[in-house]
Amino acid sequence: MSNFVMPSLGADMESAVLMEWLVKEGDHVTKGQVVAEVETSKGVIEIEVFEEGIIEKILIKEETECTVGTPLAYIRTADEKPPQETTEEPQRIKASPAARRKAKEMGVDIASLAATGEINLANVEKLAVQTPKLATSDGMRQAIAKAMSRSNAQIPHYYLSTSINMTPALAWLENFNANRTITQRILPAALLIRAVVKALKEVPQLNGFWEDNEHRISESIHPGIAIALRKGGLITPALMNAHEMGLDETMHALGDLITRTRSTKLRNSEMTQQTITITNLGDLGVESVLGVIYPPQVALVGLGRIMDAPWAQEDTLCVRKVMQATLAGDHRATDGRTGGLFLEKLNHILQNPQELL
Amino acid sequence: MTQEEIKKAIIGQILEIAPDIEEHDIVADKNLQRSLEIDSFDFLKILTALNAILGVEVPEKDYAKVDTLEHMTQYFVKNLPQ
DSSP states (O other): OEEEEOOOSSTTOOEEEEEEESSOTTOEEOTTOEEEEEEETTEEEEEEOSSOEEEEEEOSOTTEEEETTOEEEEEEOTTSOOOOOOOOOOOOOOOOHHHHHHHHHHTOOTHHHHTTSOOOHHHHHHHHHHSOOOTTOSHHHHHHHHHHHHHHHHOOEEEEEEEEEOHHHHHHHHHHHHTSOGGGOOOHHHHHHHHHHHHHHHSGGGSEEEETTEEEEOSSOOEEEOEEOTTSOEEOOBOTTGGGOOHHHHHHHHHHHHHHHHTTOEEHHHHHOOSEEEEEOTTTSOSOOOOOOOTTBOEEEEEOOOEEEEEEETTEEEEEEEEEEEEEEETTTOOHHHHHHHHHHHHHHHTSGGGGO | OOHHHHHHHHHHHHHHHOTTOOGGGOOTTSBHHHHHTOOHHHHHHHHHHHHHHHOOOOOGGGGGGGSBHHHHHHHHHHHSOO
16 A cells, blocks of 8 residues: 655645546556646646556545645555555645635735635635735746755856857758658757757766765656746756657657647656756747756756857858857766766767767 | 638637737737747747648748748748649
8 A cells, every 4th residue: 555645846846736636546547647637836737656556545635735745545556455444634725726726826825714714716815905916926936936046055056168050950950851741840959959868878977866965877868848838937847768769759759748838738757857957048049048957957958049150160261050058067966077078979969960860 | 712811820820829929919020939939849830730721831941931920921822722
């Protein structure tokens, strides 16, 4: 028997609302199955179970706010006998979904209303009028603020930067796309992610964690991809198992990840298992980015906007598509030499794009 | 399909991909991607959806010809299968 608990969906999360169960008591579940949806400051996240078994008892009702670690259900493995009854009642706050949403929007703590009895939209609005709204009342802003403060306080960052001539890679990609239908088209972002993943295979020290005063290298590469939300805010969900993907698979998985991020349909593994972060400023951003590492990761790769720039090649000056690639590294885990090697590999790979297929 | 219908189809797809945009935000002669903050991924999604509706595939080398609502409408009018 094991407790299925509210997972931590990021170092900054304290609680979340269990919105919907996708299974019922008695259902058989398999490893990796999505069993519930929870609402966090980062949107609705699908949560998965990590073992096979039977949902013995559901402990938390839908639309209940619970802290991280709260048991949500008991899962019994196939060879176990049914357990004894439990009388433990988890603490919860009853509120209508509309009231909950409004409370979040207006920065009202619904717990402070719980004592007054029923929590409805009118009550929340009344309290909101009395509570001055802070500029930082938005949950996502607060979550980012916490994570970034922790990062800057704990991680001794070092920064490296290099200019990469992107003309060969973009020319190759344009030619490659010209022979394909629109649905098979590859975006430069996918090519760049694939190149970063390939470089990480050669310099694996940057892919992993700093935990318990130890540097742990991850064999799997799950890069967190910084994705801007249309209504503001930023999420960096993991592109799971990117090390197993070719170029087409990377593009397909990236498209799926962006679409699900923007419609808030992410899974908890994608929110928690990032092994490195890639910030790609794409076609709308600035020239270069010096990022802040998400703990417990040990590096962040920043890819600036690709722009026309003067470029010296042998003894001629010409115009090329140039991108600033930067690396923010955790100096406890690696040195500038390792970071420099990574940027050098990345550059080399992008000069030979046909190898990215 | 008339020019007006094509324009409607384009606007429809933009609003579908970027639901926070209001129709009056789309100015006929402004760069779509920059003025509406549509990234390359969403732009490709819009073109893919329009390909399904209008049967016209915009190759990457023609992206400069579909940069505004006005240009995109003209491009599709010109390239629509007869």
